Structures are given as structure tokens and as C-alpha cells.
Amino acid sequence: MSETHPLTTQETAHVAKLARLAVPADRIEAMRTQLVGVLGHVAKLKAIDVEGVQPMTTPFTQVNRLDEDEPGPCLDIADVLRNAPAVEGRYLAVPKVLAEDAGG
Amino acid sequence: MNFVDATDLRDAVRSRKVKASDAVAATLARAKAANAKLNAFHEILEEDAMRQAKAVDDAIAAGRDPGPMAGVPVAVKDNIATREGRTTCSSRMLEHYRSPFDATCIERLRAAGAVVMGKTNMDEFAMGSSSEHCAWGPVKNPWDITRVPGGSSGGSAAAAAAGICGVALGSDTGGSIRQPASLCGCVGFKPTYGRVSRYGLVAFGSSLDQIGPLTQSVRDAALTYAAMAGVDRRDSTSAQLPVEDPVASLEQPIAGLRIGVPAQYISDANDPQVNALVRESLERLKAQGASIVPVELPLTDVGISTYYVIAPAEASANLARFDGIRYGHRAPARPGQSLDDLYAESRGQGFGPEVQRRIMLGTYVLSAGYYDAYYGRALKVRRLIKAEFDRAFANCDVIAGPASATPAFRAGGMTDPLQMYLCDVYTVNTNIAGIPGISVPIGFMKQDGASLPVGLHLQAAAMADATLLRAARMVERLHPEAAVRPAI
Numbered sequence: 346m347s348e349t350h351p352l353t354t355q356e357t358a359h360v361a362k363l364a365r366l367a368v369p370a371d372r373i374e375a376m377r378t379q380l381v382g383v384l385g386h387v388a389k390l391k392a393i394d395v396e397g398v399q400p401m402t403t404p405f406t407q408v409n410r411l412d413e414d415e416p417g418p419c420l421d422i423a424d425v426l427r428n429a430p431a432v433e434g435r436y437l438a439v440p441k442v443l444a445e446d447a448g449g
Numbered sequence: 450m451n452f453v454d455a456t457d458l459r460d461a462v463r464s465r466k467v468k469a470s471d472a473v474a475a476t477l478a479r480a481k482a483a484n485a486k487l488n489a490f491h492e493i494l495e496e497d498a499m500r501q502a503k504a505v506d507d508a509i510a511a512g513r514d515p516g517p518m519a520g521v522p523v524a525v526k527d528n529i530a531t532r533e534g535r536t537t538c539s540s541r542m543l544e545h546y547r548s549p550f551d552a553t554c555i556e557r558l559r560a561a562g563a564v565v566m567g568k569t570n571m572d573e574f575a576m577g578s579s580s581e582h583c584a585w586g587p588v589k590n591p592w593d594i595t596r597v598p599g600g601s602s603g604g605s606a607a608a609a610a611a612g613i614c615g616v617a618l619g620s621d622t623g624g625s626i627r628q629p630a631s632l633c634g635c636v637g638f639k640p641t642y643g644r645v646s647r648y649g650l651v652a653f654g655s656s657l658d659q660i661g662p663l664t665q666s667v668r669d670a671a672l673t674y675a676a677m678a679g680v681d682r683r684d685s686t687s688a689q690l691p692v693e694d695p696v697a698s699l700e701q702p703i704a705g706l707r708i709g710v711p712a713q714y715i716s717d718a719n720d721p722q723v724n725a726l727v728r729e730s731l732e733r734l735k736a737q738g739a740s741i742v743p744v745e746l747p748l749t750d751v752g753i754s755t756y757y758v759i760a761p762a763e764a765s766a767n768l769a770r771f772d773g774i775r776y777g778h779r780a781p782a783r784p785g786q787s788l789d790d791l792y793a794e795s796r797g798q799g800f801g802p803e804v805q806r807r808i809m810l811g812t813y814v815l816s817a818g819y820y821d822a823y824y825g826r827a828l829k830v831r832r833l834i835k836a837e838f839d840r841a842f843a844n845c846d847v848i849a850g851p852a853s854a855t856p857a858f859r860a861g862g863m864t865d866p867l868q869m870y871l872c873d874v875y876t877v878n879t880n881i882a883g884i885p886g887i888s889v890p891i892g893f894m895k896q897d898g899a900s901l902p903v904g905l906h907l908q909a910a911a912m913a914d915a916t917l918l919r920a921a922r923m924v925e926r927l928h929p930e931a932a933v934r935p936a937i
Binding site for chain 2: 352357360361362363364365366367368369376379380382383384386387388389390391393395398399400401402403404405406407409410412420421424425427428429430431437439440441442
């Protein structure tokens with residue numbers, strides 16, 4: 346874990362990219378140090394024998410239930426859109442997703 | 450007549466001795482006066498609260514049943530969705546967010562006659578143990594404003610402890626109700642996972658999160674829990690089990706209560722005064738016929754490690770929804786900005802440092818090559834922790850120990866994130882196992898001339914919420930000296 350894979354500055358920047366977080370270059374090193382500290386503590390898990398133990402994703406013990414598929418009231422569109430940072434009519438406005446020359 | 454106690458107030462309103470409008474007006478005045486000092490509220494919903502109070506008074510005048518919480522003002526942590534006011538999670542990301550719906554717990558409280566009176570300050574997205582990671586300034590501890598109230602439900606804990614309102618709602622992912630309750634000197638109850646619907650609670654760790662009350666008495670905690678609990682079709686993880694009425698049985702002490710006290714809980718690492726108060730409380734319970742049962746929870750110590758893999762992993766997935774597109778902060782457009790740039794810039798600007806750290810941590814432990822070593826292993830240890838509790842509860846009704854190893858610490862005094870994470874050592878395993886837990890005030894300790902409250906933490910088996918509340922009421926009864934309120 347952390348000993349065998351010390352987190353490098355480059356890896357930290359990569360994780361920020363995966364997380365879609367614009368972390369300024371001058372803050373990457375501080376972030377790396379803090380993450381290494383926490384991962385070092387988390388390494389305690391290595392000492393626990395988990396051979397044959399099934400992972401537990403939730404404490405909820407009941408099986409998923411299916412609901413009746415009955416139409417009910419929906420959220421008001423105006424209510425929902427008042428939180429949107431940019432709208433065009435009844436739609437959310439976003440930057441161009443495809444480049445001009447992407448074709449298709 | 451004490452207008453803060455929710456049950457007394459409810460009785461007074463229902464029997465027409467007090468008008469809900471008068472009680473709510475007095476609460477709003479207290480909140481406004483105290484907030485300058487405590488910064489417990491983001492928003493005091495004056496107009497809406499008075500409108501709700503009038504509706505209660507009108508119902509009574511018309512001979513209709515105003516509900517079991519008639520006229521009781523409730524402060525709501527700002528990560529629980531309310532149609533009135535904003536729901537900011539103490540984050541720039543949601544600075545202007547207005548929920549188009551009420552959370553299920555809010556809907557139920559309103560239906561019970563309760564009055565939503567304000568939104569409380571908290572650690573951003575409920576990540577923190579001091580209520581200092583706030584976009585609009587930290588919450589102060591009502592016993593000593595140079596100290597933190599604990600977190601993340603610090604605003605709700607301060608509001609309840611200071612007697613601004615009888616009931617405040619919090620959320621608890623790793624101790625965020627119980628630790629601030631202990632540090633502020635109020636009752637803080639985290640129900641069993643699945644007891645209270647999470648619909649409308651801004652998700653942090655979906656397999657850990659639970660909504661619960663912070664109050665001045667166990668009785669008010671039971672009253673509020675009873676109004677909120679039960680299956681909800683909008684939360685598939687709400688339990689389809691009948692909810693035992695916690696109010697009816699509350700005053701009945703549990704004969705021969707068996708209290709498990711793990712050696713790991715009365716640790717030398719705790720403040721000695723905390724340990725002394727916990728021991729004194731256990732002695733008083735013994736004198737009432739309770740028996741102390743030795744139980745072993747050797748994995749207590751790895752709870753933090755397990756939690757700080759699982760919770761950030763779930764947080765990194767849950768907070769992916771904040772991308773600047775549908776709602777929340779959007780970074781300004783600039784030439785050449787791609788959609789990915791827009792996401793990253795919006796998130797980099799909208800999230801504070803602690804939230805960014807947790808997202809990074811969660812992204813790392815879920816990333817290819819590390820998933821099995823961290824997340825996969827933590828989920829296996831989680832099952833072992835749960836099994837350890839199951840074995841312990843075969844021999845006892847409740848497990849007792851301190852809610853926090855220390856009293857409230859100095860604001861700004863904890864700069865290393867890991868040190869802050871370690872604050873939750875006695876509370877995280879409750880969430881990991883999904884069992885209920887409660888912190889009950891048991892007295893005060895002295896530190897640097899300040900008198901600081903200490904809470905006893907009780908845990909019970911899953912779905913034994915009513916038993917837990919009864920045991921907590923027994924503790925409360927034995928500590929009249931803890932029922933002192935800070936002068937605000």
C-alpha cells in the first residue's frame with residue numbers, strides 16, 4: 346500500500362485530473378503531503394486478516410424492493426431551472442461538447 | 450414555563466396555554482440575538498416560521514389536531530433540503546441553491562406541526578469535526594467561544610445546547626451528530642441506518658449517512674425521532690420495519706440493564722477527566738441495578754482507517770454530481786474552455802480545501818491498481834467490525850464509552866487533517882456497522898479555566914433504537930448536574 350506505492354507529485358496531479366478538480370500547481374505538493382499522511386494511517390488495514398471475508402458495502406440488510414410503477418407529481422420545471430447556472434429556454438446551456446471539426 | 454423544551458412547549462400549545470406564534474417569535478428573537486456570537490445559523494427563516502406557526506394556531510382554533518410536535522421550532526442543518534431558504538451545505542458550490550422540494554424528514558416534521566425556523570452552519574458537505582470548514586465563518590462553542598463546537602453538525606449542536614431552540618436536526622456519517630453534542634453539552638442521537646429516510650439529505654457517504662436530532666433532553670430526541678422515522682418510498686434504503694414507539698417506553702428504566710464497556714474505550718489516550726466522568730456515570734448506573742459486562746472490540750482502533758477509505762470513496766462518487774452544469778457554482782466561461790475544463794474549474798472554485806482532500810482521497814482509493822488494496826480491503830474489515838459488535842451485543846444491551854476523547858478544543862488549534870480525523874475514533878464504527886448511537890451529557894470538566902461539557906456515548910444493536918433511548922434516559926436522570934445551560 347502506501348509504503349510500496351508512495352504517492353508521487355505526478356500521481357497526485359493525475360488523481361486531481363481523474364477527480365475533475367482544478368488544483369493549482371502550487372497546491373499539489375501540499376495536497377500530496379496530506380494524502381500521504383492519511384494513507385500512511387490507513388495502512389493499518391494491512392495488518393488485519395481478511396482471508397475469506399466477504400466485503401460489506403452497506404449495513405442495510407433488507408433486499409431491494411420494487412415499487413409500484415405509478416405516476417406521481419414531478420418537480421416543477423421552473424423550480425428546478427432556477428438553480429441552473431445557465432439556461433436557454435427550458436434547457437440547460439453548456440459549452441460545446443464536440444469540436445467544430447469532430448464531424449458526425 | 451420553559452419554552453425551550455419541545456415536549457413541554459408542544460403540550461402548552463396543544464392545550465392552548467401558549468400560542469405557537471408567540472413561542473416561535475420568542476425563538477426567532479433568541480436566534481437572532483445569539484447568532485452574532487455563535488454563528489450557528491446561516492439563515493433564520495423568520496417569515497416562513499411565523500407563517501407555519503400561524504397555521505398551527507389556526508388548526509387549533511379550528512379544532513383540528515395540530516400534531517405531536519405542534520408549534521415546536523426546529524433548526525435544520527444546511528445539508529437537509531428545505532423548500533424555504535437556501536440549502537448550501539456551507540459550500541460556495543451551493544451558495545445560491547434553493548431546493549425545489551422538502552426532505553422527507555422535513556415533510557414529516559411539518560406534518561407533525563413542527564416549525565422549521567432556520568438553517569444551521571456546519572462543516573462543508575458535513576466533512577469535518579470542528580465546524581471550522583465553513584464557507585461563511587466557523588461556529589463557536591456556546592461554553593467558550595474560543596473553542597470549536599465539534600462537527601460537522603456544529604451549528605445544530607450550538608443552537609440546541611444554548612437553548613435557542615429545543616430541537617435541531619443534524620446528519621451523522623462518522624460522528625457528526627454525537628461528537629458536537631458531546632462538545633456542546635446536548636443530546637445527539639444517530640438512529641440505526643435505514644430508520645430515517647435520507648431523501649433530501651445531500652449525500653456524503655450513502656452507506657453511512659443518517660439524519661437525527663440534537664436536543665436538550667432524551668425525551669425531545671425521542672419525540673423528534675418518532676415523527677421522522679419509518680419507511681419512505683423515495684429512499685430504497687429506508688427500513689420496511691415497524692418503528693417501536695420510543696416515547697411510550699421512555700420513562701420506564703430497563704431492569705437489569707447490561708452495559709458493555711470495552712477496554713478499548715476507556716483508553717489512556719483519552720483526557721483523564723473524560724475517563725473519570727465516564728467511570729462515575731457507570732458507577733451511578735451500577736448503583737441503580739445495571740451490570741457492567743466486559744466486552745471486546747479490538748477493531749476499535751482500525752475504525753478510522755476503515756472509515757477514511759469508505760467515506761471518501763463514497764463522497765468522491767456522490768460529489769461528482771457537482772459539475773457546474775445543472776445547479777451549483779459554474780466557473781466563468783473563457784476562450785478554449787472544454788467541457789472537462791468547465792467541470793474541473795467549477796469544482797476547484799466551488800469546493801473548499803477539506804472537501805477537495807476527501808474527493809482526492811476517495812478518487813485515489815477507487816482508482817485502478819489501488820481499489821482492492823484500499824477500498825476492497827476496507828469493506829472486508831467493515832464486515833469484521835460489524836461481526837465484532839454482533840458478538841458484543843449477544844451479551845449486553847448497550848455499549849458505553851466516551852463520545853469524544855477530549856472536550857472541545859481551541860478554534861484553529863488543529864491544522865493537520867489526520868489529527869482532525871482521529872477525533873472520531875469512538876463514533877465512526879457506529880456508522881460502519883450501521884447501528885444506533887447517542888451522546889448524553891454527563892457533566893463538566895475543567896480546562897484552562899473553562900467548564901466544558903462531556904458526553905457519554907451509548908450504542909445499541911441495529912433497530913434497537915427505542916432501547917437505546919430508554920438507556921439514555923436512565924443516564925440523563927442520573928446526571929442532574931449536567932442539565933446546566935451556557936449563558937448566551
